Amino acid sequence: MNTLLVYPKYPNTFWSFKYSLEQFTSEKASFPPLGLMTVGAMLPKDWNLKLVDMNVGELTDTHVEWADLVFVSAMLAQAQSAQDVIRRCKKAGKRIVVGGPAFTACHEKFSGFDHVVSGEAEDILPLFLGDLEKGSAKKIYASSGKPSLAGTPVPLWPLINFADYSTMPLQFSRGCPFNCEFCDIIVMYGRRQRAKTPGQMIREFQSLYEAGWKGSVFVVDDNLIGNIKKVKEMLRWLIAWQKRHNYPFKLITEASVNLADDEELLKLMAEANFHEVFVGIETVSEGSLEECGKSQNLKRNLVEAVRTIHRHGLQVMGGFILGFDSDDPERIFDDLIDFIQETGVVIAMVGILNALPETRLWHRLKKEGRVIEGISRGENTDGDTNILPLMGKEKLIRGYKKVITAIYSPRMYYARIDAMLKYLRPVSHGRISIRELKILLKSLWKIGILAKNRRFLFWKLFGKTLLLSKSRFPAAIKLAVFGEHLQQFAKRFE
Ligand code: B12
Ligand code: SF4
Incomplete structure (x- = not known):
């Protein structure tokens, strides 16, 4: 079976x-x-597989002609492209199977596919494959439970070309114990966190290493620390493995803010070579935190929490949301800018509240007649929303644009790098790679010479970190380079 x-x-x-x-x-x-x-x-091992990631290469007619079966995976943000792929493959007479977050959330909004695997594949895909072999495959296969990850196989690395990507993903657990109103993770993956065993996880790291990858690895859990006991056990295994292999992987992950409460956990993560952690801070308004049920962020000093994480060598990337009913439109935008600047959350993903299908938020707002129908865009950084916000859409979007253009202006962006580096304990594992050296050289030319409105800021950062804090130098340059994308991204809101 030729499967694309x-x-x-x-x-x-x-x-x-x-x-x-x-x-x-x-x-x-x-x-x-x-x-x-x-x-x-x-x-099945005797099937021929080809993977086309349309973000790195084209889907050609030759690919489509070759296939007997086409598997499509997508997030809602890819809905348009996914629908185009389905249409094209259908026209070529192919049998199409769809799955992944977009189809789990709302496969009924798509047309033209033959089979959908809604939910996690571990327990339901074997059923589909069995039926397919018997010639009696149904249209819809919905996973009824949340499968154990004990049987999740090691990802098939040969399907991709490492050179196309900057970071490799691995997953330790699915699900999150918290109950934030807007969150679709708990709808799709549940609130009981399911994790792989430490041995299983080490096998995945080992397989990636043996496949030839070195560098950045994103542990794609939505909340790595949803089960603190289990993650600490896994981290101890990982530390030993990283030491044995001379720290080939620099790690990134996502975690809830209560990470700041656990000194031992922070130390273990730093020792395992985690450098960056994405934290859902969401808002600086206590009322809005209460409204969305983000209990773990309430009644704590969020500035101090971020600094504690920085002090342990982990850079905080922050997720923020504007447009809660409790947001005071006269203050929320400026308060958020101030918070982001003060804490030095350099990579701050500020989004507008959107209602994803089947979330508690979606149900509440639907009852109130405040959800705009159509495919949920699943994208909250494009300056639009599928809800009717209490403060009014126009005011919200105006405020959103103000925040984005402010925090991604070169002056404020570089000020944040300074604010972060003041607290960031440098992480010592691993050497600078050739790739990082090449990026550094390009940054000297492309930012240090060509970027008129920020070259001064760049050289100031460059000189200061090199003279006073060499170990923080790689982080400073990486952030300057990320800033080039983010400043470009922000331009669309000017
Ligand atoms: C890594 C990641 C990304 C990466 C890259 C994606 C990539 N190349 O894989 C990046 C950073 C680019 C990204 C971006 C975004 N992401 Co994202 N991302 C993730 C994350 C953290 C991990 C994905 C992953 O690898 N999971 C592990 C695999 C094993 O799980 P899985 O994909 O669900 O696959 C299982 C099943 O779904 C099924 N399956 C999957 N595909 C298929 C296909 C077939 C045919 C079958 C049969 C089965 C099947 O089998 C698998 C095993 O059980 C998820 C969260 C999550 N828990 O998954 C969010 C997530 C997918 N992202 C999400 C969102 C919203 C976004 C953004 C819109 C965020 C934003 N506001 O900008 C952007 C959109 C893209 C853009 N504009 O750049 C949402 C999607 C919601 C939805 N219903 O669509 C998720 C679920 C997180 C969330 N709730 O916020 N993301
Ligand atoms: S902490 Fe994050 S993953 Fe967990 S429920 Fe809240 S938003 Fe979802």
Whole structure:
């Protein structure tokens, strides 16, 4: 069976980091599609597989002609491209199977596919494959439970070309114990966190290492620390493995802000070579935190929490949301700018509240007649929303634009790097790679010489970190380079 695995195109937004990749590296995208590489590893061994990630290469007619079966995976942000792929493959007479977050959230909004695997593939894909072999495959396969990850296979690395990507993804756990109103993770993956065993996780790191990857690895859990006991156990195994292999991987992940409460956990993460952690801070308004049920962020000093994490060598990337009912439109925008500047959350993903299908927020706002129908765009950094905000859409979007253009102005961006570096304990593991050296050299030319409105800021940062704090130098340059994408991204809101 010739099986084509297709990952549709996602828009060039905040997370694509497209501009920085194009200008400073030879890579075409940040991450390969882990969902498809995992599904690929679950398919019969005698099937021929090809993966086309449309974010790094074209889907050609030759690919489509070759296929007997086409598997499409997508997030809602890829809906348009996914629908185009389905239409094209249908026209060519192919049998199409769809799955992944977009189809789990609302497969009924798509047309033209033959089969959908809604939910996680581990328990449901074997059923589909069995039926397919018998010639009795149904249209809809919905996973009824949340499968254990004990049987999740190691991703099929040979499906991708490492050179196309800057970072490799691995996953330790799914689900999150918290209950934020807007969150679709708990709808799709549940509130009981399911994790792989430490041995299983080490096998995945080992397989990636043996496949030839060195460098950045994103542990794509939505909340790595959803089960603190289990993650600490895994981290101890990982530390030993990293030491044995001379720290080949620099790690990034996502975690809830209560990470700041656990000194031991922070130390373990730093020792395992985690450098960056994405934290959902969401808002500086206590009323809005209460409204969305983000209990773990309430009644704490969020500035101090961020600094504590920085002090342990982990750079905080922050997620923020504007447009809660409790947001005071006279203050929220300026308060958020101040918070982001004060804490030095350099990579601040500020989005507008959107209601994703089946979330508690979606149900509440639907009852209130405040959800705009149509495919949920699944994208909250494009300056639009599918809800009717209490403060009024126009005011919200105006405020959003103000925040984005302020925090991504070169002056404020570089001020934040300074604010972060003041607290950031440098992480000592691993050496600077050739890739990082090349990026550094390009940055000297492209930012240090060509970028008229920020070259002074760049050289100031460059000189200061090199003279006073050499160990923080790689982080400073990396942030300057990321800034090139983010400043470009912000321009669309000017
Ligand atoms: C890594 C990641 C990214 C990466 C890259 C994606 C990539 N190349 O894989 C980047 C950073 C680019 C990204 C961006 C965005 N992302 Co994202 N991302 C993730 C994250 C953290 C991990 C994805 C992953 O690898 N999961 C692990 C794999 C194993 O799980 P999986 O994909 O679900 O696959 C399983 C099943 O779904 C199924 N399956 C998957 N595909 C298929 C296909 C077939 C045919 C079958 C049968 C089964 C199947 O089998 C797998 C095994 O069970 C997820 C969260 C999550 N928990 O998954 C969010 C997530 C997918 N992202 C999300 C969002 C909203 C975004 C953004 C819109 C954020 C933003 N506001 O900008 C952008 C959109 C893209 C853009 N404009 O740049 C949402 C999607 C919601 C939805 N319903 O569509 C998620 C779920 C997180 C969330 N709730 O916020 N993201
Ligand atoms: S902490 Fe994050 S993953 Fe967990 S429920 Fe809240 S938003 Fe979702």
